[in-house]
Amino acid sequence: MSYSARAMEQGTTQDRRLARLSQLLKTLREATEVSALLEATVPFLNREMGYALVWFGLYQSAEDCLLGYEGASPGHKRPLHQERYRLENGSLLEQVFVQRRPLHVPNLGQERQAGKWQAIAQNIGIQGALLFPIHYLDVCYGLVLLGVPEWGMTPQANDIAALSMLCGQLGVALHQVETLKRTRQQKRPEDPLLRLLDQLRTLPSLEAQLQCVLDETHQFIGANRTLIYWLDRPTRTFRPRLARQTQGNSAGVNLAASECERLYQWLKGDRILSISDTDSALQAEISSYLQAQLRVRSLMAAPLGIGENLLGFILVAGVAPHLWSDEEKRYLQGVGQLSTLIAPLAQIDQTIGVGQADQAAIAQLGAAVRQLQDWKNALQDTANYLFQRLGIERLLLVQHQANTASFPIVFQHQADRRKLLNGPLTHLSDLDQILLDDHADGLVIEDWPSDLRLLRWRSQLGDKASVKSLMVCAAMPGYLETGLLIATSEQSRSWSGQDLALVRDLSRQVATLLHQRSLEADMSQLKELHRSLRWGLGALQQETDPERIDRLGVQAIAQLLQAPWVALLDWSARDGKVRFEATHTSDSSWVLAEGLSLDPLTEPLLRLLLRSPGPLVQSVEDLAISTRQWLRFPQLRQVLLLSLVDPTSEVSLGAVLIGDSRRYPWAERSLEFAQLLVQQLAWSRRSVRRILHLQTRQGQLEQLNWYKQFCGERFQLDFSTALNRIQETDGTSLSLSSCQVLKNLNEQVQVMGDVFRQEQWSVQIREQTTPLIRLLKQAKQQLDPVISARQLWCQFHWSEVQQLQIQGDWLKLAGILQSVLVAACDRCLLGGRIDIWCRAQPDQMLEFSITDNGILDPLLLSALQPDADSTDPILQGIWEVNPGLSLRLSQTLLTQLGGNLELLALDDGRTMSRVMIPGLHE
Incomplete structure (x- = not known):
């Protein structure tokens, strides 16, 4: 055959293949079943493409394997048909599946990484092979294995292009089939929720309503076990209220919040819990606890109530692993919220009765506090009501004291056989103060031993008063100094929003009382400060x-x-x-x-x-x-x-x-x-x-x-x-x-x-040695005019010392002696008597004893005493005129010289002026 004839024949073959490929692609776009897709594809690959072996492996995500679908093989054998092929690491099929790229194998029977296909290829006589992935975007749905008896089959570019289009359309078709299947199987939570609403309106009691919710949930989700847990607040324990399970499953067990505090806090946060959400270590810990307690491998729970109004939770569980869908999560969350709405309505009469009693107690306390009369008895009545209403054992009213940063106890009341708390509560840390400011409606601590809040009060309340849970409400939100009302319990327990609201409203009523006490304390402190200030200023000024x-x-x-x-x-x-x-x-x-x-x-x-x-x-x-x-x-x-x-x-x-x-x-x-x-x-x-x-x-x-x-x-x-x-x-x-x-x-x-x-x-001061007799004669010489004028009798007795000398400033000593002698003469009446005795004393001291019978002024005597008060205005007047002035100056100067001057009133009425002069020697 000539070249032109062969080219014409090849062109005709290619045109025919493209036409059949186009028809096949159209068929694939219209198919809705996997079997129809494969049955339409196999003839084209076997007859048009000339592959003796055609095998499809579709990925099964649940089992992580390939499920075999045989299309054609030599000798009509059916290798790995409807069998599951594990994707082993490093195998040829695993490489093509993960990398999503075609792979050419020259001899499949000699390829060790072919796994089971190595033996199958040898058995059916296949050597050359081509593995082609079937994927859509980044999702691989499987692969196709094509083989021929010849060794080293190398596909042409046209073949690769045709296979790419064919496998690409197969990926799109499989994606559409998968989406359609998922849509058909998808659960729609809206319908059962609407149906549940219609049923709940006709049911008479809360128990019947919860049973209806339980049955509908069990039917919709289809779990092995469905339970409704109810919170017992005094013991902080979730107890099974209603349960439904398949035969052979045990009923629910009690779940203590103290054993898994994070579960309790998770539910209070209005968050759904699913065991499949493994991205959170916190959620994994909660799931592990529930799995161990309930002996299940999959579970999902939704809270009934929010925050402090948490009533319990609804739980679905299975004995086998299960990946919960978004629809199931939304349904369970909707059921939980619906139950949250119906539960308070069923207890509306009881709630109204309790609310009326609470309002009466609040009003009674408010009236007593506003009048500031008998407020202690009113607080005691309120405490007794709270003891009965909340089951608490102690009520405290404390007020912040700024100068000590502590909280003195204004009022306390405790149950029988409980001791009074002594002393104020210690000051809080900055973090705790911010915490109380942020919780304007009140701070609730349900399990204090495992809680780090208000840690500085734990030694006084937790250790000494055995407090394990408490509610703390400020009298005025954001102002701790106004005071705090504290209700405590000796057991770890849960508090409802209504409980907290009661304590909060009572704390608001005592704000007036605490404000008045604060003003009185400030006034008392101010008075004390003023008293101390006046005393200090007065003492310093005087x-x-x-x-x-x-x-x-x-x-x-x-x-x-x-x-x-x-x-x-x-x-x-x-x-x-x-x-x-x-x-x-x-x-x-x-x-x-x-x-x-x-x-x-x-x-x-x-x-x-x-x-x-x-x-x-x-x-x-x-x-x-x-x-x-x-x-x-x-x-x-x-x-x-x-x-x-x-x-x-x-x-x-x-x-x-x-x-x-x-x-x-x-x-x-x-x-x-x-x-x-x-x-x-x-x-x-x-x-x-x-x-x-x-x-x-x-x-x-x-x-x-x-x-x-x-x-x-x-x-x-x-x-x-x-x-x-x-x-x-x-x-x-x-x-x-x-x-x-x-x-x-x-x-x-x-x-x-x-x-x-x-x-x-x-x-x-000038030191010089002078004969004592010279000093005495000069003193006598200067005194003679005064003696003559006043007709005094004066006698000097100096025989013992007239041979001695004195070392010192004799001129100043002479002036001192003259001042003392003149003052003695001035005191004497006309014709009086003066005696001057000179005696040597130990330690080289010379004593002048001058006695006169004059009248000594008592004020002058006081002014010359060593301990005289220099601030006394009367003595200051004595010092400003003679003889007080000259005698004071003489006394001061003689002290500087090392001597002493003093005036003495003798028993016989005379006055003695005693002058001690140092420096006497022979």
Whole structure:
């Protein structure tokens, strides 16, 4: 045959194949059964394509295998027809199925990865083979195995194209068949739910309605077991109320919420539970628990009720694994919601009765509280009603106290043989406070031992009062300080929404009472703060001693803040070191180490204070390590620093450091009052020190003035005496006497020059040795005019000491003796008597005892006592005029010289002036 003839014949064959392929594809699009699809495809592959072996393997998802469908084979044998072929890892069929790509095999009988087909190919005489996948999009529905007796069959491009179109259309057709089958088998939950609604309207009781729901659910889902569990709130246990199961299955068992708390919380969240949802570890734990308790392998449950109004749940279970469909889940969820609606309606009469009783109790309590009369008895009646209504054992009314952050118990009532709770409830953590604020309608804890909420109260309520479940409602939502009403039970139990609403409404009624108590507590606290502030301000304003001011300041601040330890720090000295001027503590364990030295520029706590604009509060955990090394107080929890600022320069000269054993913050009002005390302390310290400085300076100047006045008078007396001597001297001795007089005058001029030059602004002590007899004679000489004027009898007794000398500032000693002697003469009446005794005493002391029979002013005697009050205005008047002024200055100066001056009233009516002078020697 010529080339043109062969080409014409091949073209005719291709045209005929395309026509039959087109007709086949149309047939496949119209077919609705799998068998029809395969029967239409086999002749084309066998006759038109020339494949001796045609075998289809369709995927069975439930068993994860290929189900064989034979189309054609040599010798009319039926290899793997209607048999299941496992997709083993690495096998040829598994590769084609997973990768969804054709695979050419030269010799199927020699291919080890062919599995069973290796032996079958050898048996039926097949060598060359082609495996082609049948898929739609990314879903593979199976494959087709084509074989020929020849080795190494290589399909042409036209064959591959035809097979691709054919297998692609097969995939589309199988997808349509699968979709149609799924649609026919799909359950429609709408119809049974509508039918159930019609039936429920005619049933008289809740039990009959639940039984109808149970039967319809069992019929629709077709599970082995269907149960309705009802929640027993006092025991927090789900108990089987109704059940329906196939023969041989056991009835349901009780399910305690405490054994699977997550199941209970899952149902309260209005979520359906399915054992097939394995993507959640939480749900898997719940499913495992239910499988173990009910001895089933598949289950699904839907809650009856929502949140605190959870009534129970409906459950379907099977003894075999089952993948629950979305329709089944929607139906069960719809049944649960429908049961939630009918259950309250069946108990409407009972609910109305309970609600009326609740409203009566609420109204009775509200009336008593609003009148603020006999509210305790009203609360007690309310507690008894709650004990009977809710089955609780204890009712507490607590109110938040800001200065301690605790919750003192305002009212408590407990069942018989229960002890009263002592002390306030401890402060809550920040997380628990936020939790209570978020639960405006009240917080419910059903199983407290396994719950971490309100953990700080567990030792007081859980351990001591055996509380295992409780309801907590705020008197005003979002404001814990108004108070909390707490109902507790000694058993883990469930609370309904109606229970919580009752406690919540009762808590709202006591808001007025708690608000009034809060106002009274604030007023009492404010009065106490004002009392402490008045005492502190008054004490600081009246005190004139610097050390006592510091001690009173820290004492007043400690009393105001109720702090166990307060210290006054001062770094105003030139060396810049911190000095602890005063401390106040109520506990001996709050004592600092001795010899403590701090630098305000390097100590972290003080540096932070210098940078802080206001009060500085630090917890002990926030303190630097170096600070905690010197603040070693075992009970220290927090510190407060208030800067001691100079009132005129606004420079920080120190600080008041307060240590506290409590962790709650100080009230703003307390801090404001404390700052007022610190400001007054700064003013008082500055004022008193300024006044003392001025008084000291005044004393120095008065002393200097007195001393210079004495020196001037002495100089005037000596100068006058010298002139008189010159005038009285005759001519023969004028030259010699003048020389002696001029010498004495020169000495006096030198003395006066030294005084004016060296003691210009303050008195200076000059040590020099002088014969004692000189001091005595000069004193007698200066006293003679006064004695003569007052006609006094004066006797000096100095025989014991006239040979001795005295070392000291003899000019100042002479002035002191003159002041004492003149004061004694002024006291005496005309013709009185004065005795001056000079005696040597141990330790090189010289005693002058001056006795007179004059009248001593008692005020002058008090003013010269060592412990005289410098702030006494009467004594201040004595010190401002003579003889009090000169005697006080003499007493002060003699003390500086190491001596002593005192006035004594003798028993015989005389007055003795006792002067002790140091520096006596031979």
